[in-house]
Amino acid sequence: MKRILNFIDGQFRPPCSGRYLPNLNPATGQVIAEIPESGPEDIDAAVAAASRAFESWRRTPAEERSRLLIRVAELIEENFDELAQLESEDSGKPIALARRIDVPRAIHNFRFFATAILHAETPCHMTDDRALNYTIRQPLGVAGLISPWNLPLYLLTWKIAPAIAAGNCCVAKPSELTPLTADRLAELTLEAGIPPGVVNIVHGPGGSAGRALTSHPNVPLISFTGGTKTGADVMARAGPLFKKVSLELGGKNPNIVFADADLEQAVATSIQSSFANQGEICLCGSRLFIEKTIYEEFVDRFLGATKKLRIGDPQDASTDVGALVSEPHLRKVEGYVELAREEGGTILVGGKRPENLPERVQDGYFLEPTVIAGLDCQRRVMQEEIFGPVVTVTPFDSPEDAIAYANSTRYGLSASVWTQDLQKAHRVAAAIETGTVWVNTWLLRDLRVPFGGMKESGVGREGGFESLDFFTEAKNVCVKL
Numbered sequence: 001m002k003r004i005l006n007f008i009d010g011q012f013r014p015p016c017s018g019r020y021l022p023n024l025n026p027a028t029g030q031v032i033a034e035i036p037e038s039g040p041e042d043i044d045a046a047v048a049a050a051s052r053a054f055e056s057w058r059r060t061p062a063e064e065r066s067r068l069l070i071r072v073a074e075l076i077e078e079n080f081d082e083l084a085q086l087e088s089e090d091s092g093k094p095i096a097l098a099r100r101i102d103v104p105r106a107i108h109n110f111r112f113f114a115t116a117i118l119h120a121e122t123p124c125h126m127t128d129d130r131a132l133n134y135t136i137r138q139p140l141g142v143a144g145l146i147s148p149w150n151l152p153l154y155l156l157t158w159k160i161a162p163a164i165a166a167g168n169c170c171v172a173k174p175s176e177l178t179p180l181t182a183d184r185l186a187e188l189t190l191e192a193g194i195p196p197g198v199v200n201i202v203h204g205p206g207g208s209a210g211r212a213l214t215s216h217p218n219v220p221l222i223s224f225t226g227g228t229k230t231g232a233d234v235m236a237r238a239g240p241l242f243k244k245v246s247l248e249l250g251g252k253n254p255n256i257v258f259a260d261a262d263l264e265q266a267v268a269t270s271i272q273s274s275f276a277n278q279g280e281i282c283l284c285g286s287r288l289f290i291e292k293t294i295y296e297e298f299v300d301r302f303l304g305a306t307k308k309l310r311i312g313d314p315q316d317a318s319t320d321v322g323a324l325v326s327e328p329h330l331r332k333v334e335g336y337v338e339l340a341r342e343e344g345g346t347i348l349v350g351g352k353r354p355e356n357l358p359e360r361v362q363d364g365y366f367l368e369p370t371v372i373a374g375l376d377c378q379r380r381v382m383q384e385e386i387f388g389p390v391v392t393v394t395p396f397d398s399p400e401d402a403i404a405y406a407n408s409t410r411y412g413l414s415a416s417v418w419t420q421d422l423q424k425a426h427r428v429a430a431a432i433e434t435g436t437v438w439v440n441t442w443l444l445r446d447l448r449v450p451f452g453g454m455k456e457s458g459v460g461r462e463g464g465f466e467s468l469d470f471f472t473e474a475k476n477v478c479v480k481l
């Protein structure tokens with residue numbers, strides 16, 4: 001069994017505690033590795049290494065930083081199959097999805113920010129003929145990066161790449177549930193020639209290693225992706241130290257289908273936005289609102305397509321829906337199905353653990369894709385993030401109703417709107433309180449666009465130059481003429 005170590009100052013080191021935690025394959029329930037149970041002392045060592053490395057990394061020319069990041073991208077590409085395999089084993093996601101999304105996007109993250117720093121510009125302002133103002137952007141020092149388990153390599157690289165491209169060094173704390181690809185990435189950064197201390201990866205529980213990072217006085221910046229409750233704790237610790245904080249949190253995203261939509265596409269894409277990665281993507285559309293005149297037809301087609309999804313061994317290339325990330329998470333999601341019944345909802349399909357699973361994955365944490373009807377927007381099932389293969393369907397009468405339903409939660413991450421009427425699409429998109437609105441699509445990502453949430457879905461924006469802005473401090477220099 002693999003024993004994972006922390007990656008500090010270019011070396012793999014055991015945790016100061018000497019203790020390890022088991023890491024499970026959620027599809028089989030078997031322990032596949034152990035990870036360091038790190039705490040404040042490990043974080044201290046990593047922050048010290050990153051601070052030392054910062055002195056020379058900040059002065060490394062952008063072209064050289066860019067070259068090294070591109071080398072990391074190439075190495076991820078060269079190890080594509082292995083990384084997809086590790087990601088699938090560690091998180092329970094179908095290997096086909098890891099190959100289609102997780103690994104390609106990790107490569108893209110490094111390439112994108114490696115080249116973005118070669119094109120960054122800063123403004124210059126003339127104050128009449130009295131002064132010349134120019135802005136410079138400088139890295140802050142040690143960036144604290146905390147990432148979740150649902151898209152482990154993808155979201156870790158979404159933080160590491162811009163942080164170090166901008167000239168910071170980093171201490172990353174991946175989710176304790178999915179450490180394998182982070183560990184492999186550490187090796188690849190070494191192989192690429194990234195200097196020791198620029199990237200440090202400390203494994204361990206959020207309550208000890210994560211908190212030590214968010215409350216560390218020498219970490220001026222925190223980028224966090226995870227649950228909204230955890231985000232509040234991150235903010236509470238980072239706030240009094242006046243850290244720069246970016247929070248990408250949960251979602252309860254609406255998917256609005258108008259009667260004039262291309263129904264075939266709306267159904268096919270809604271199946272993806274409901275059940276991709278077992279519904280464990282913050283951008284999944286978990287509340288479907290369907291215009292009343294097409295409600296029955298849409299639901300019929302949607303249920304038909306749901307029943308066709310293949311649930312099973314994530315290692316099987318034809319699997320559509322894999323295992324949920326852990327047993328406690330499976331229980332939490334099942335708890336919401338139970339709650340839906342108590343709240344008066346009807347389970348139209350799914351709601352239970354699948355039968356006839358292949359022998360190898362009999363003990364895994366699987367749940368059938370589940371569709372629930374009959375709940376009004378104020379019910380807990382319609383308000384709280386479930387983060388599993390569970391969606392609700394609700395009819396609406398008018399665009400105004402659809403907008404009110406969409407905006408009726410504390411979340412505001414993303415939305416999809418399906419219509420062929422452009423005027424309506426623009427009007428509804430402007431009225432929805434989310435950081436992203438997709439029209440006639442879902443999860444179509446361009447790394448140049450701002451990404452983040454409104455309300456309790458987050459604070460700040462990352463993506464493109466917004467990421468480079470976040471990972472640098474702007475300084476105005478005013479020269480009297």
Ligand code: TXE
Pocket residue numbers: 146147148149150173174175176204205206207209210211214225226227228230231233234248249250251281282385386387
């Ligand atoms: O995530 P956590 P959990 C949602 C989803 C899920 C819920 C809880 O609804 O059911 O959050 O999931 C680290 N200080 N999302 O508990 O705890 C932790 O070690 C600092 C949505 O698994 O938020 C991990 O590295 N760090 C989401 C990271 O935070 C702490 C993705 C995320 O874990 C910490 C995941 C603390 N006090 C869950 N406590 C999305 N938006 O994509 C934990 N961590």
